Amino acid sequence: RREGEDAVVSVGDTGCGIPEEIRERIFDAFFTTKAAGEGTGLGLDIVRKIVEKHQGRIEVDSEVGRGTTFTVRLPIAGAS
Secondary structure: OEEOOEEEEEEEOOOOOOOHHHHOOOOOOOOOOOOOOOOOOOHHHHHHHHHHHOOOEEEEEEEOOOEEEEEEEEEOOOOO
């Protein structure tokens, strides 16, 4: 959708949600809740860097037991 001068895309699920105590860390490089050897913890860090490179931002809204929604906002005019 369009909000002002931004293109906004939201993707959500009805999964288990992200506990509040780790929510601020999910975009940190190498942070993972998976068992050793099952993930590098780089996915959301890479996404955040790409979005920020294009002058945008990514937000997360999550509630344990209800699910999580990620929202990406990018300027329509592009980076200046």
